[in-house]
Amino acid sequence: MATKLPATSHEPLLWDYATSKESTDIVEIDSKYGLFIDGKFRAPKSRKYFPTINPANEEHLADVAEAGPRDIDLAVSAARRAYTDVWGPMSGAERAKYLFRIARMVQERSRELAVLETLDGGKPIKEARDVDLPLVAGHFFYYAGWADKLEYAFPGVSPKPLGVAGQVIPWNFPLMMLAWKVAPALATGNTVVLKPAETTSLTALMFAQIASEAGLPPGVLNIVTGAGRTGAAIVGHDDVDKIAFTGSTAVGKMIQSQLAGTSKRLTLELGGKAAHVVFEDAPLDQAIEGVINGIFFNQGHVCCAGSRLLVQENIHDRFVDKLKRRLATLRVGDPLDKNTDVGAINSRAQLERITELVEVGLSEGAEMFQPDCVLPDRGFYFRPTLFTNVAQSHRIAQEEIFGPVLSILSFRTPDEAVEKANNTPYGLSAGVWTSKGSRILWMADRLKAGVVWANTYNKFDPTSPFGGYKESGFGREGGRHGLLAYMDWGEG
Amino acid sequence: MSRLDVRKTYKLYLGGKFLRSESGRTYPAVGADGNVLARVAKGSRKDLRDAVRIARGAVGGWASRTGYNRGQILYRIAETLEDRSATFVGQLEDIGLSNAEAIAEVGQSVDRMVWYAGWADKFVQIYGNLNPVAGPFFNISSPEPTGVVGVVVPEEPALLGLVSRLAPVLVPGNTAVVLASEASPMPAITFTEVLNSSDVPGGVVNVLTGSKEELIPFLADHMDVNAIDAGGATPEQAERIQQGAVHNVKRVVLPVGDGPTQSPYRIAAFTETKTVWHPKGL
Structure with a gap:
């Protein structure tokens, strides 16, 4: 990074941690993966494969099949057959037991899945192990229990499944996004064709093995790997009844456009540019931890990342100083090291996008701070980065960077905080730090965001609905509300 | 000598005011018998x-009024609607309904409201x-x-269709831009007089008469419209609305079958679920 500034006033760590590397022996990775269609792994009709690498060191992990239109045809017709013959007619109580069984098997193999998630995607092992995998198992366990209780979910309606659900998920929380999509879809009686992101296919493929070992009937879950073209083939397939997408707002809009003129149901969980508001009366040390977690969790590859910090003017300098000191203690590097706080950027393309936007930030006049940490020689890494002197019109204050980059702005009054926080086309999440209870509720009422974290940040739970306002998409995942996305409720 | 009657001019309803179209255009509203009932504003x-x-x-x-208060105002609309029922019955007869049909539609409209x-003070609990x-x-x-929320009202039933589409939009605190029935705009215009005398704040409901074909693309593409009820759109118009919705990820409610009767789930279609977290601790 030519643009790196020295951390002059912020001493680096006086001690270092001994490496504590998670062993990868627990995971067996095949050299080549087929598509999981109708209960079996099959070679793709397209005959194409693409490589997947470890972004932490750029080493080749495996070759993964690229599903073409004929493969999608096979997957959708398998899902349709399974819906009509097996999964649709099955009682909710039986569906529930399959999902409970899957939840338990995920728990049983969570170490394996966590290591594989880190190898293929670059996230710190402590996050994969302590956040992603517990939430994956929890999501299946939660929705399993809904499968035979759907008539109690919403009063006065008679719920019916939609049919075949096509699902396209991103690379930031590969297995967790799979769980958020697959668990409610199967619990409500739909069958699934799911495409993982092309840089993070492996845990979805291991999940397919688990589903198969769980005895899930063939065709109920189909995993088709590939990139954008594969996703477009699912979205455009005539026999798919519902599309669920998580990813960028740009792609979400392409999907919304592709579905215009059809009666396919759609839910979108798109980008964000969350405001993280810190008032003068906030518990500052806790707020610092919250802000750090808000933007550097998962390298900032988080749609709800707190990427715009709004600090009340009279504490701005003190808060920024504390942030810089905390930044210098973040451990950046090998994701498999259990000490690592910030792991690898998911791909070269994403690293380039982050680098480009950071350069734009500098050229627009914002001031950058990066700690003086040593990055590994190979692999994709980016230093945790703060920008001060940011104006609302700057691209780094408007666009989703999807990396470890925080833009800092200030405000004087609560009204100004609300106005600046809502000054974005997005509306996924927001954060508020203050000691005053009535102010929390006042702010929560006014922030145009689907999730508001008050005196905490980046918390997730299977029972808690998640999703956006405005251009962050529509529909909710998680909780009772998450069922709505996969049912026809039989009301006008 | 018989007395010459005083005719009314029929206008748009914007911000609580009755305004002519800035374009100066009008078009004839034609009755079932082919006679011109009145000229109405052709919104631009x-x-x-x-x-x-x-x-x-x-x-x-x-949106910041209490549910209790919004509920009272919506109920006030029903009171005023009932009070004006003779006018509505006459207007529905003009467009071809029998007296009994017209009375039934007005009654249903009041009851639906x-x-x-x-x-208004319950859906949050559901x-x-x-x-x-x-x-x-x-x-x-x-x-x-x-x-x-943009509300494309069905061509018919001209009054009940309007009430059925508009009420669930207003309940949770949305404001509306309404495209009235193009062929039968008179009940919608009279309805704006009901709104105007029912304590509905100016700007909460704005009603345009005119060509749906002309106005729908502008409504669909508008970056400051959050959602559209396409219930009164033709399939082609509905697709145009879906395409325009892409610009700012509008929520679109498509026409379904004969349209809704009444359902709290229509209210939900024009809401966003917000989830708030706070730690518990000492």
């Missing part, structure tokens, strides 16, 4: 943009809940209004 792109701007300005005030009025998260957090989800 500029009128539509004004309506959206006004509706945006009115969201904050309407009463039904929705009662939801749609919201506390979430039992696995940790020491208070976690609650509740519905909030989506914002500015």
Whole structure:
């Protein structure tokens, strides 16, 4: 990074941690993966494969099949057959037991899945192990229990499944996004064709093995790997009844456009540019931890990342100083090291996008701070980065960077905080730090965001609905509300 | 000598005011017998943009009223509607309904408004809940209004269609830009007089008469409209609305079958669920 500034006033760590590397022996990775269609792994009709690498060191992990239109045809017709013959007619109580069984098997193999998630995607092992995998198992366990209780979910309606659900998920929380999509879809009686992101296919493929070992009937879950073209083939397939997408707002809009003129149901969980508001009366040390977690969790590859910090003017300098000191203690590097706080950027393309936007930030006049940490020689890494002197019109204050980059702005009054926080086309999440209870509720009422974290940040739970306002998409995942996305409720 | 009657001129309803189209255009509303009932304003792109701007300005005030207060205002609409029922019956007869049909439609419209009025302080309890998260957090989800909603009213029933589409939009605190029945605009125009005398704040409901074909693309593409009820759109118009919706990820409610009767789930279609977390601790 030519643009790196020295951390002059912020001493680096006086001690270092001994490496504590998670062993990868627990995971067996095949050299080549087929598509999981109708209960079996099959070679793709397209005959194409693409490589997947470890972004932490750029080493080749495996070759993964690229599903073409004929493969999608096979997957959708398998899902349709399974819906009509097996999964649709099955009682909710039986569906529930399959999902409970899957939840338990995920728990049983969570170490394996966590290591594989880190190898293929670059996230710190402590996050994969302590956040992603517990939430994956929890999501299946939660929705399993809904499968035979759907008539109690919403009063006065008679719920019916939609049919075949096509699902396209991103690379930031590969297995967790799979769980958020697959668990409610199967619990409500739909069958699934799911495409993982092309840089993070492996845990979805291991999940397919688990589903198969769980005895899930063939065709109920189909995993088709590939990139954008594969996703477009699912979205455009005539026999798919519902599309669920998580990813960028740009792609979400392409999907919304592709579905215009059809009666396919759609839910979108798109980008964000969350405001993280810190008032003068906030518990500052806790707020610092919250802000750090808000933007550097998962390298900032988080749609709800707190990427715009709004600090009340009279504490701005003190808060920024504390942030810089905390930044210098973040451990950046090998994701498999259990000490690592910030792991690898998911791909070269994403690293380039982050680098480009950071350069734009500098050229627009914002001031950058990066700690003086040593990055590994190979692999994709980016230093945790703060920008001060940011104006609302700057691209780094408007666009989703999807990396470890925080833009800092200030405000004087609560009204100004609300106005600046809502000054974005997005509306996924927001954060508020203050000691005053009535102010929390006042702010929560006014922030145009689907999730508001008050005196905490980046918390997730299977029972808690998640999703956006405005251009962050529509529909909710998680909780009772998450069922709505996969049912026809039989009301006008 | 018989007395010469005083005719009314029929205008748009924007920001609580009765205005002619800025374009100066009008078109004839024709009765079932082929006679011209009146000339009505033919709303323009500029009128539509004004309506959206006004509706945006009115969201904050309407949404921040209590559900109890919105419920009372919606109930007041029903009272005024009932009071004006003779006018509505006459207008529905003009467009071809029998007297009995017209009386029935007006009665249903009043009753529907009463039904929705009662939801204003209850739907949050049906749609919201506390979430039992696995940790020491208070976690609650509740519905909030989506914002500015475009309402494409069905061509018929001209009054009941309008009430059925508009009421669920207003209940949670959205404001509306309404495209009235093009062929039978008179009941919608009279309805604006009901709104105007029912304590509905100016700008909460804005009603345009005119060509749907002309206005729908502008409504669909508008970056400050959050959602559209396409219930009164033709399949081609509905697709145009879906395409325009892409610009700012509008929520679109498509026409289904014969359309809705009445359902709290229509209210939910114009809400956003917000989830708030807070830690518990000493």
